[in-house]
Amino acid sequence: MRAHRAHRGAHRAHRPRSWESGRRTAALLSLAIVVVAALDATTGPELHISAFLGLAPLYAALRCSFPQTRLVAAVFVASLTYVDLFAVPDWAPASRAVGIFGEYLVAVFALVLCRTRLQREALYERTSLVADTVQRAMLRELPLVAGPVEAYGFYVSAQEGARVGGDIYEAIETPHGLRLMIGDVQGKGMPAIGAGLEVLASFREAAQHLESLDSVAERMEQALTRYNARSLEQGTDERFVTALLMEVCGPGELARGRMLSCGHIPYYLVRGGRVHERRDGEGGLPLGLGALTGEPRRGVRIRPEPGDWVVLCTDGVTEARGQDGEFYPLAARLAGWTDLEPPELARRLRADLERFTGGELLDDATVLVVRRRPPATDQLSMARAAAA
Missing domain, CATH: 3.60.40.10 (PPM-type phosphatase domain)
Incomplete structure (x- = not known):
């Protein structure tokens, strides 16, 4: 029981730091998406720099919580949908549809990736707690x-x-x-x-x-x-x-x-x-x-x-x-x-x-x-x- 309380206390002490770090990461990624999309909207159609922004929600999936990743994915979809609809006037409707579909696909993949990562981390934490308890029972501190x-x-x-x-x-x-x-x-x-x-x-x-x-x-x-x-x-x-x-x-x-x-x-x-x-x-x-x-x-x-x-x-x-x-x-x-x-x-x-x-x-x-x-x-x- 003492080991369990110590583990939970360490987890509670660690979680705010992780949450704060994830929140800063999500805020910076969202800001970067908006800035790059805005710049893309002001450039000519021959330069489509926002095409590289798909890395942002994927990075968030590896570093942030699920709500934070969802925020980054939403900002990514909204910003690039705006660019696809209004910043590239010479695109054919089919090209616009394909672009928007790809952005939604990237966002969904990022959310699935984030959920899978969090589930694995939770499983590892439970397994570590059991192993820690067994090991502490074997050798006194x-x-x-x-x-x-x-x-x-x-x-x-x-x-x-x-x-x-x-x-x-x-x-x-x-x-x-x-x-x-x-x-x-x-x-x-x-x-x-x-x-x-x-x-x-x-x-x-x-x-x-x-x-x-x-x-x-x-x-x-x-x-x-x-x-x-x-x-x-x-x-x-x-x-x-x-x-x-x-x-x-x-x-x-x-x-x-x-x-x-x-x-x-x-x-x-x-x-x-x-x-x-x-x-x-x-x-x-x-x-x-x-x-x-x-x-x-x-x-x-x-x-x-x-x-x-x-x-x-x-x-x-x-x-x-x-x-x-x-x-x-x-x-x-x-x-x-x-x-x-x-x-x-x-x-x-x-x-x-x-x-x-x-x-x-x-x-x-x-x-x-x-x-x-x-x-x-x-x-x-x-x-x-x-x-x-």
């Missing part, structure tokens, strides 16, 4: 808030027009503490959504009920195995998913946690203004490939400290290439921006990544900047400072 932890960041799909694709993430508060996951499905864009949704749904359920992070990863493995079995039956490709799972429980200096990697890339710990690349919990195979060894995945203990930040990402970020072929230097960028607040850091990273790649990502890219929320007094001070 950032920032995420789960208990005492907040996660800012961004998600960019490599497939144009798609909100989600091969990357997944989630952070939830459970009876066993905060549990957070980021994953990367083999492939990108729409074909990877099915496997990603299966793993994501499994994590959301298992994280609430299973005591150990290792058991959560095993449940996710089982879910993806069933999905791949169905895919084989349907003649589609199997997929694997790299994932990084994190668990934190306990307050402040007593906090403890675990980290488990299912073939995922390292994460970054920001502590005391320094950036550390961490490979805690590495060694496990990606989800969907666990049967290759049959060995259970094991998480490792971590000791978070007050003030720590954790930056998680997918390889669509670290393997993004610039114009010179170099990989995106995420660690170096983080080292220079450790003084930024998480929202600003996320914005800065996204803008810098787009500049670095020239806006041409080859894979879905996700970054999560995770930290414990500051105490309420600190949050109030930050809000007042921002307002000032």
Whole structure:
């Protein structure tokens, strides 16, 4: 419902601008038709410049609303009918009839073209609304808030027009503490959504009920195995998913946690203004490939400290290439921006990544900047400072 209201609000905000633009276009086209027809009426019969005005209603059909296109078409027919009847005295009656019939035909064609375009746009808008709602239901919008932890960041799909694709993430508060996951499905864009949704749904359920992070990863493995079995039956490709799972429980200096990697890339710990690349919990195979060894995945203990930040990402970020072929230097960028607040850091990273790649990502890219929320007094001070 919230996504639907947001979509309708965006549509209402966009519609006045489109209407105003169409109205200006229709007014200019109508004025141009009248001026050209008037000039044509004053020139000799050997120069019939208004013959080119048939482009005006066709242009209006592509840019204006139906009433605006109808206005331009009416001005076009009226102006050229006047020219045909009174400005070309040596025309035979048959020639006049053919000319007027052609003008009406152009006007009717423009109206049909406009109606067809508007129907297609309405269909596209409804389809986009459904797709947008489904995609928002799959991945919650950032920032995420789960208990005492907040996660800012961004998600960019490599497939144009798609909100989600091969990357997944989630952070939830459970009876066993905060549990957070980021994953990367083999492939990108729409074909990877099915496997990603299966793993994501499994994590959301298992994280609430299973005591150990290792058991959560095993449940996710089982879910993806069933999905791949169905895919084989349907003649589609199997997929694997790299994932990084994190668990934190306990307050402040007593906090403890675990980290488990299912073939995922390292994460970054920001502590005391320094950036550390961490490979805690590495060694496990990606989800969907666990049967290759049959060995259970094991998480490792971590000791978070007050003030720590954790930056998680997918390889669509670290393997993004610039114009010179170099990989995106995420660690170096983080080292220079450790003084930024998480929202600003996320914005800065996204803008810098787009500049670095020239806006041409080859894979879905996700970054999560995770930290414990500051105490309420600190949050109030930050809000007042921002307002000032």
